[in-house]
Amino acid sequence: MSTLISCQQLNKYFGNKQVLKDISFEIQAGEITALVGPNGAGKTTLFSILCNYLYPTSGNVTVFGEKPGSSQLFGKVGALPQDAQLDPNFTIKTQLEMYAKLQGFNNQQAKNECLRVLECVDLLDVVNQRPSTLSHGMSKRVSIAQALIGTPKLVLLDEPTAGLDPANARSIRQLVMNLSGETSFIISSHNLDELERLCSSVLLLDHGELSQQVIGKQAQQSQQTLTLLLENSTTSTLALLSELQGMTKVENINKQEFILKYNLLLAADFDIKLIQTLQQHGLEYRQISKGLSLEQQLFS
Amino acid sequence: MQAKNQHSNLIPVWLFAQFELTRLFFTKRGLFLVASLAIVWFFILDFLIYESVQLLRDPLLRDQISSWFGEVQLDYLLQWPYSELAVYWIISVFIFPFIAILISSDQIASDIKRGTVRFLLLRSTRSQLLLGRFLGKTLIVTILIFLSILATFLMGINRDATQIVNSIPQLILILFNLILLCLPYIALMSLLNAHFQSSKISLLIAFIIVPVISSLIGYIATYIEPADYLLYALPGVQLTDTLQLADFQLSSLLIPLIQTIGYLFLTQQVLVRKSL
Structure with a gap:
């Protein structure tokens, strides 16, 4: 198994406040990893560092052996950032196609890919709508769809089912299950039952410290x-x-x-x-x- | 489905630029802005330029206008075969910086506030986003300059179709000088957008703070002469020189270009350090 993410002695300060404290961990390819912790524990900060939205104050992070933000990672890493919204002035189709083109798809491939990812989240019928016409749950599913463009090898999902009704939350869980194997996931959520069903390993963040790395499967012992x-x-x-x-x-x-x-x-x-x-x-x-x-x- | 074509670093820049053109010409908000500018230009062409040209046709008045110009050497404009272009040139030198500021007031601010930039940065670098948006806004301003100059040219042709060939050099001169003039304003807005992450604050600074700083430097320079050089950090410092030119001059080309590169460099430095 190859290492997807490696974090060594990662620290992040916001002013005087230390949000991440000497975090070190590795995630292997093929796993579905849960990132859990109370509000303000540093989960979104860690996600943001992995996606290059934030820089660590100190420490090393590599994703597929590359620094976050490296152009080598474009198309390999997808993400559902918390609270990020699509541009309300363009249709879903226009924006998803644009994202696909940025990842190297030509016009026709981009059109097909846009439809494919929307079909994954069961939202083909909103392809020509603007984001402002969608409900919260639908917007979240469209955002998940954008994370799947190009079938990335790693997808980071920050609170993917928060605010979704049970049926849609279930379909997102099924989607993750179906894609696991070819795609590795890191999922941040407060829903432990959901994470238990999906994940093979867990990172627990509490007050900026990575206090536990639990392997879900029971060890073979007496x-x-x-x-x-x-x-x-x-x-x-x-x-x-x-x-x-x-x-x-x-x-x-x-x-x-x-x-x-x-x-x-x-x-x-x-x-x-x-x-x-x-x-x-x-x-x-x-x-x-x-x-x-x-x-x-x-x-x- | 994996992307089949791994493209070069410049393709995302071009894609971002294209998207800005789509934003202006294929969204309601963009079309509203284009329609508003078209109405403004209609009035400028119909009243200011058309009426001015009628006045300039009177030789007596031409002499008087020449004396009015005083220290500002604008006599060369009276020699242009199409007075329409001459009047357009004087007006547009002052109007297009404002249009450039307005058009480019929201390059990345809304995307940062909304979080859309996070989707984009999964697929492009911050520098590609910056350059793409800058290029897009520059293309938009170029198109608007081209359309307005074309309308003025057609007015001239309508009056006297014999001077078309003689007017081409002036047409090119105006087009390139106006684009160059607008570049540092667009780049300045990139910088303000990246730093303040608000289009309103960026507009406020461009329209109020920058002119105030410019006046302040001018005032200080009356006591400490070298302070005058500080003006070279602000866009539009070469405006009077540009207006007086009868041909391409190195200073009017280099100053805006250096300013543009400087602002873009600063923007890039701000963006790569910024939490998004």
């Missing part, structure tokens, strides 16, 4: 974790789960949600036994997932 969400539970549920063979620790997050830690060597069919036990005691489950939820991994 100690395993399951997250169990029940429809209903009783006071004896915790005790019942504790008695399961191989169980090393049960944690009750809330009334219906449990984190089960077990030893795979002692109970190879732990998950099957768990479901059988729940059924025998009349406990219905809503969800059983391997590992911790992203929320648990990051904030517990």
Whole structure:
């Protein structure tokens, strides 16, 4: 796997305020990476540095081995910058075609590419409209479409589903899933459930510090974790789960949600036994997932 | 779909310039501006130029006008076969800098404010954007100069069709001098746009602050003579010389060109340091 992005000891100050503090990380090609953190954590600043909208105060950043803003990256990197809007004086078609031409497409290719990316976000019918006639959600999808022009190898999406209705948010998630593999994504979002479904690695930024780089997949080791969400539970549920063979620790997050830690060597069919036990005691489950939820991994 | 043609560094500059032409001639806002300028020029041609030419046809009045010019040597204009072009030249030397400022008042300010520039910078460098927009505005001003001069020329032909060939040198002289005259104003607006990121503030500075600074330098120069050289940093310093020229002169060519390069260089320096 090749390195897409490499950041070494990255610092960014706005006046006296340090927004990014000695950030170092690497992202490999083919991954979908989540960038999470509270408001003001520095996510958009980091995105802006990667896209060359901002310069770091110190430290090194390379994208595909090039400095951000290098002409070698044009067409290779797409982005949905936060709050960026298209020019209201031109139609969507005119602007997307212009972007395609800037990336080296000829007139006919640019027309085809414009239609292709709009089709990706299911907005072919607005091709001749001006941005001012679109709803917030539609504008965001058009902005995502522009990020896909030329099938870039890396796409940075800053809050791609914020403000979208559930159906459109879902179609954006599906789009990302479909394109992953040939395209690597870095997605900044507050929606942890969404990131959990999409991403294979997570960067957590908090107060400018990169405090965690979590790999979503559970490591292949004897100690395993399951997250169990029940429809209903009783006071004896915790005790019942504790008695399961191989169980090393049960944690009750809330009334219906449990984190089960077990030893795979002692109970190879732990998950099957768990479901059988729940059924025998009349406990219905809503969800059983391997590992911790992203929320648990990051904030517990 | 991958782009098949990896183009040279100049293609994006040209694409940005083309887009500016589209902005003027194919958007409602642009067409409104063109229509407004056309109306203004219609009145200038119909009243100022046409009436002035009628007056200039009187030999007595021509002599009197010659004496009015005084220190400003404009006698050569009276020798031009088409007086229309002579009057146009005097008027346009003062009007086109204003038009150039107006046309180029929003080169990148709105794009920066709206965030559109972020889409563009994923596909072009800041220098390409700057040069493309500058070239686009220059082309627009050139087209407007060309159209207005053509209208004046046609007025002259309408009056006397025998002087067409004799008037070509003056036509070229005016065209090139007006374009050169406007270049530093457009470049200055690039600089103001990049620095202040507001077309309104850029306009305010160009129309009010720059003339005030110019007057201030003039005032200081009455006490400290070398201060006069500061005027060379401001566009239009060669305006009187340009107006008096009867031919191409090095100073009237070089000063605006050097100013333009200087302003563009400063703009580039501002832009590459700016957070967008």
